Amino acid sequence: MSFGGPEVCHTKQERLTMSESLQSAIKEICEVVGNDRTQMMEIVEQVQDRFGCVSSEAMDLIAQQMNCHRVEVMSVVSFYSFLSEKPKGTVVIRLCNDVIDLMKGANHAADAFRDELGIEFGETTPDGKITLEWTPCIGMSDQAPAALINDEVVTYLGSDGARNIARQLKEGTAPSKLVGRLGDGNNANDLVKSMVHNNIRNAGPVVFAEGIVKGDGLKKALAMSPREVINDVKNSRLRGRGGAGFPTGMKWDFTRQADGDKKYIFCNADEGEPGTFKDRVILTEKPDLMFEGMTIGGYAIGADEGILYLRGEYAYLRAFLDDVLANRRDAGLLGKNICGKGFDFDIRIVMGAGAYICGEETALLSSAEGMRGDPKNRPPFPAQKGYRDCPTAVNNVETFCKVTRILEKGPGWFSEIGSEGSAGTKLLSISGDCHKPGVYEVPFGIKLREVMDLCGAEDVQAVQIGGPSGRLVGKDSMDDQICYDHLATGGSLMVFSRKRNLLKKVLNFMEFFEEESCGYCTPCRVGNVLLRKKIEAIVNGEGEPADLEYLQTLGETVKTCSRCGLGQTSPNPVLTSLESFRDVYEAALKPALKDGSQPEFDIRAALRPAEAIAGRASSHFAE
Amino acid sequence: MAEKPKVATTSMAGCFGCHMSILDIDERILKLIDLVDFDKSPIDDIKEFTGRCAVGLLEGGCCNDENVKTLKDFREHCDILIAVGDCATMGGIPALRNNMSVKECLDEAYSTDNRKGPAVHNPDNIIPNDPELPLLLDKVYPVQHVVKIDYFLPGCPAPADTIWQSLVALLTDEPVELPYELIKYD
Ligand SMILES: Cc1cc2nc3c(=O)[nH]c(=O)nc-3n(C[C@H](O)[C@H](O)[C@H](O)COP(=O)(O)O)c2cc1C
Ligand code: SF4
Ligand code: SF4
Numbered sequence A: 001m002s003f004g005g006p007e008v009c010h011t012k013q014e015r016l017t018m019s020e021s022l023q024s025a026i027k028e029i030c031e032v033v034g035n036d037r038t039q040m041m042e043i044v045e046q047v048q049d050r051f052g053c054v055s056s057e058a059m060d061l062i063a064q065q066m067n068c069h070r071v072e073v074m075s076v077v078s079f080y081s082f083l084s085e086k087p088k089g090t091v092v093i094r095l096c097n098d099v100i101d102l103m104k105g106a107n108h109a110a111d112a113f114r115d116e117l118g119i120e121f122g123e124t125t126p127d128g129k130i131t132l133e134w135t136p137c138i139g140m141s142d143q144a145p146a147a148l149i150n151d152e153v154v155t156y157l158g159s160d161g162a163r164n165i166a167r168q169l170k171e172g173t174a175p176s177k178l179v180g181r182l183g184d185g186n187n188a189n190d191l192v193k194s195m196v197h198n199n200i201r202n203a204g205p206v207v208f209a210e211g212i213v214k215g216d217g218l219k220k221a222l223a224m225s226p227r228e229v230i231n232d233v234k235n236s237r238l239r240g241r242g243g244a245g246f247p248t249g250m251k252w253d254f255t256r257q258a259d260g261d262k263k264y265i266f267c268n269a270d271e272g273e274p275g276t277f278k279d280r281v282i283l284t285e286k287p288d289l290m291f292e293g294m295t296i297g298g299y300a301i302g303a304d305e306g307i308l309y310l311r312g313e314y315a316y317l318r319a320f321l322d323d324v325l326a327n328r329r330d331a332g333l334l335g336k337n338i339c340g341k342g343f344d345f346d347i348r349i350v351m352g353a354g355a356y357i358c359g360e361e362t363a364l365l366s367s368a369e370g371m372r373g374d375p376k377n378r379p380p381f382p383a384q385k386g387y388r389d390c391p392t393a394v395n396n397v398e399t400f401c402k403v404t405r406i407l408e409k410g411p412g413w414f415s416e417i418g419s420e421g422s423a424g425t426k427l428l429s430i431s432g433d434c435h436k437p438g439v440y441e442v443p444f445g446i447k448l449r450e451v452m453d454l455c456g457a458e459d460v461q462a463v464q465i466g467g468p469s470g471r472l473v474g475k476d477s478m479d480d481q482i483c484y485d486h487l488a489t490g491g492s493l494m495v496f497s498r499k500r501n502l503l504k505k506v507l508n509f510m511e512f513f514e515e516e517s518c519g520y521c522t523p524c525r526v527g528n529v530l531l532r533k534k535i536e537a538i539v540n541g542e543g544e545p546a547d548l549e550y551l552q553t554l555g556e557t558v559k560t561c562s563r564c565g566l567g568q569t570s571p572n573p574v575l576t577s578l579e580s581f582r583d584v585y586e587a588a589l590k591p592a593l594k595d596g597s598q599p600e601f602d603i604r605a606a607l608r609p610a611e612a613i614a615g616r617a618s619s620h621f622a623e
Numbered sequence B: 001m002a003e004k005p006k007v008a009t010t011s012m013a014g015c016f017g018c019h020m021s022i023l024d025i026d027e028r029i030l031k032l033i034d035l036v037d038f039d040k041s042p043i044d045d046i047k048e049f050t051g052r053c054a055v056g057l058l059e060g061g062c063c064n065d066e067n068v069k070t071l072k073d074f075r076e077h078c079d080i081l082i083a084v085g086d087c088a089t090m091g092g093i094p095a096l097r098n099n100m101s102v103k104e105c106l107d108e109a110y111s112t113d114n115r116k117g118p119a120v121h122n123p124d125n126i127i128p129n130d131p132e133l134p135l136l137l138d139k140v141y142p143v144q145h146v147v148k149i150d151y152f153l154p155g156c157p158a159p160a161d162t163i164w165q166s167l168v169a170l171l172t173d174e175p176v177e178l179p180y181e182l183i184k185y186d
């Protein structure tokens, strides 16, 4: 799938044929998925792909064909950043503007694109060929600056590289031809052909061990009863690797025991937390471990269907992953009567379309059901009522890999690795100011200092642990352990050296949350905007002492009153930096204005439009 | 008897509904006058501050330069400022124009070309521009975006009893009692 689209046509005749072909194309697309309402994402993604947009007319046609309300189609199209009602260029350039990319010079690439294409971000070239956009982290922070050109990833993008790409695109070169030297490992596979690098810096004993035999873990699992499998997972003390750290065995037990004949296993490959990219490396190098873990999970909870929810940014891996699935079917590891043990189970892939919130498990299920990625109310939890109201276990990519290894090598082997409260290894995605950014498989319990030594980080001022929704810590935390009880992380570690302006990083994180809030509940939708505005004022030298108290109270309100995990963690960049780096804030503040004015209010700017219209200056506030 | 504390009030970008609500304390206004003197306020039509005030009650946000001037004046002269009503605290109805440009607003209101409303007869499309007229701000600002505000009384209008209870508590230095009925808005 690609997220660009062909040129828009102009003459009346062309428009007529276009609308006929639109109609027949939509009919066909909908029929392929059996006019199934829950496949709405697939449908609109295909329409976007073929026509460059999901136009108003297309929405009507889809609604007719699917026998649903137009608003059901529209709510999906308007939600995801990869879908649009207005036509986009045949080629869409999406340049990452997360902190790491900006630190590594994304702005130079941005200027080159602007200059060479003659358009601003958010615009399309007049010939309708190329659209330029910003995007949050695309999971390439260790090779930043990075961009997506339709589905193709370009990495280490400097100013010259960007200019070169823009020129070639203008000349009509296909995005797939822009890929430079191919990356290592499976990145060079015929079905991937990307310039992405794995950058596996530390191969640990669990996920990146040598000589793992495909099917070993599964065969052992199938020789046991589902209950025994769950007991093994429980005894291994495995906890979720996606961020929340819920004990996997317990989750599976709940799902197994929940009422319902039909159950589902979901693998969460949305990997949207900025600075996280370890799942991408697993998907590239160890997809069998992951699929096998899903199969074992399916057996354990009593599911016959598994779904991999793959973020739209990783569409370049889709064909490769489909092929891995096909090979597993051929090897009797998927499909009917797996390993001759009478167990039926298969896996399909559902694509996301650029929305961070879809990593939240209930939003992910909404999205997979063909709706906006709105989180659902809890309870009921997915284990009771998940995908299509059936009991569903959602786990992270890495968690499934761990399961396969636990079944293969035994729970005791696994639980002996790591620390007392946190068993096993953890994959870290390290980026920012260090010599060796990349993926590190380390045992839990490792000290932050040791990790900094491993990745060659010198002159560390701060580390953002667990991405924006995690914590910003400084020197005081260097001897703390990486584990669920101390420095918890879904995998992202961003290193900031002493030369970085930390408040600007906090600002960037808050801009991210403001953009990614689904908007359902007020504390998150409005609160994050207010937090961002105040941080922005402080960065611009308009902050004053009372602002710190304001940030603290507002941040706590947003955390306690928000409906889902996004809003419950989004104030963390503010709150944790206030805790660890209060001095940085204080140094940026000015004393309060004596006359009680708000420093952010700019009367001159506020009057400018009216003065221009009236042709006179304000009598109260002269220039 | 010691001099009574003074209270000032103003209506900026509001509808005067909140001032009506102040008056809606009924006969308690007599008690209020025992407690305070009114300074600058539409209630007594004093146009300029005569001295320092204990409390300033603000209705409406800021939609033009004159509002900003008034508000700054209040901040300068009052020890405590209370934003009264939703217009003052959030911009309220006037802030509905905030996603339009000033030009669009003026055109909408005055241009006959738009032929939007039956009330507009303005064949020459004149947009009023007497030097005496305040200039609009780019958008309507809640009062706390312009100066520091000490207390907020939401509601459209803020209920009379809420205003009364808060004012008396403040003037008598007692804790304010706002039972549920006075701070629920549906
Ligand atoms: C806003 C938000 C985004 C999330 N994004 C991801 C993600 O990209 N990948 C992931 O595995 N979990 C993510 N999670 C956590 C999931 O909700 C869920 O806890 C996890 O997938 C469960 O798997 P695990 O128990 O194996 O960790 C996110 C949570 C929130 C609140
Ligand atoms: S907390 Fe934010 S992301 Fe979650 S439901 Fe509320 S608005 Fe949506
Ligand atoms: S809050 Fe309501 S009553 Fe008060 S000024 Fe505004 S519109 Fe009028």
Ligand code: FES
Pocket (backbone or CB within 6 Å): A096, A097, A098, A099, A100, A101, A136, A137, A138, A139, A140, A141, A142, A144, A146, A274, A275, A276
């Ligand atoms: S790819 Fe840009 S921060 Fe991750």
